[in-house]
Amino acid sequence: GQQVMQIPQYQHVQEGEDFTTYCNSSTTLSNIQWYKQRPGGHPVFLIQLVKSGEVKKQKRLTFQFGEAKKNSSLHITATQTTDVGTYFCAAGSARQLTFGSGTQLTVLP
Amino acid sequence: EADIYQTPRYLVIGTGKKITLECSQTMGHDKMYWYQQDPGMELHLIHYSYGVNSTEKGDLSSESTVSRIRTEHFPLTLESARPSHTSQYLCASSEWEGGYTFGSGTRLTVV
Numbered sequence: 001g002q003q004v005m006q007i008p009q010y011q012h013v014q015e016g017e018d019f020t021t022y023c024n025s026s027t028t029l030s031n032i033q034w035y036k037q038r039p040g041g042h043p044v045f046l047i048q049l050v051k052s053g054e055v056k057k058q059k060r061l062t063f064q065f066g067e068a069k070k071n072s073s074l075h076i077t078a079t080q081t082t083d084v085g086t087y088f089c090a091a092g093s094a095r096q097l098t099f100g101s102g103t104q105l106t107v108l109p
Numbered sequence: 110e111a112d113i114y115q116t117p118r119y120l121v122i123g124t125g126k127k128i129t130l131e132c133s134q135t136m137g138h139d140k141m142y143w144y145q146q147d148p149g150m151e152l153h154l155i156h157y158s159y160g161v162n163s164t165e166k167g168d169l170s171s172e173s174t175v176s177r178i179r180t181e182h183f184p185l186t187l188e189s190a191r192p193s194h195t196s197q198y199l200c201a202s203s204e205w206e207g208g209y210t211f212g213s214g215t216r217l218t219v220v
Contacts, residue, residue: 033208042199043152045208086149090209096142096167097209101151 003027004091006100014108019076021103023089030093032072034063037102038085046074079107112136115200115212122190122219130185130215132200141183142209144199145169152199158183190219 005024013019023032031050035043047056049065049072056063062075076083086104090097113134122128134141139160144152154167158177172194173187183202187194197216201209 035208042211042214043201043209045210048208088152096154096157098154098168099144099152102149104149 004029004032004089004098004100006089006103008103009101010104010106012106012108013079015081016078019079019083019105021074021087021089021105023072023074023091023100025070025091028069029072029091030069031091032065033090033097034072034074035088035090035099036085037088041085043088076105079105081107081109083107113200113202113210113212115198115215117215118213119216120218122217124191124219126190128187128190128217130187130198130200130217132183132185132212133181134183134202134210134212135181136202136210137180138202138204138210139180140203140205141177142201142203143167143173143175143183143185144201145171146197146199146214148197156185190217192219195219 033048034046037043047063053067054065060077064073084107086102088102089100092098116131141158143156145155146152153169155169155171156175158164164175173185175185195218197214199214200212203209
């Protein structure tokens, strides 16, 4: 599968601050997906990006796919305590996905 | 309601026992997967299937086996459990394009 590196591994923010996690690959990706896993829970699919330079928004979440399709980012504006969890990017073909190592987000009230 | 189900939710078992983790989905998805995940860590693919009678090993070497006799059912079996198998096992399914739907997972402890 395609390898993806995700940074940072951990992020602590004060409630109301913004948060960004990055996903990088040395090869061109066909698509990239983002998942959220709450503590003690299972990954939940958030979004898939396919096109070069694509930007998608879900309320306070903004997802971007780089022009070269080698990197992606997830940005959360004005974090809330409900945003706590681990955010994973995942890339691959229609056959299987490879997940990044995830970014654990802690939101301090 | 279309969903994916895993049982048991928690399992504590002695070394050397044979166990089967169940996974069923009602979405009619051809693709199904088993991932292993230690707490707070990344997901490792251990098995996948593209349809009935199709099974493949994933990137992470595993002593488990799987079967896919029916589209909706993808059980994982450990013939002889060891403490090193202690982990969370996540089952997922998907259509050919699009996101994965994960089950709630089985937290396995081998003592």
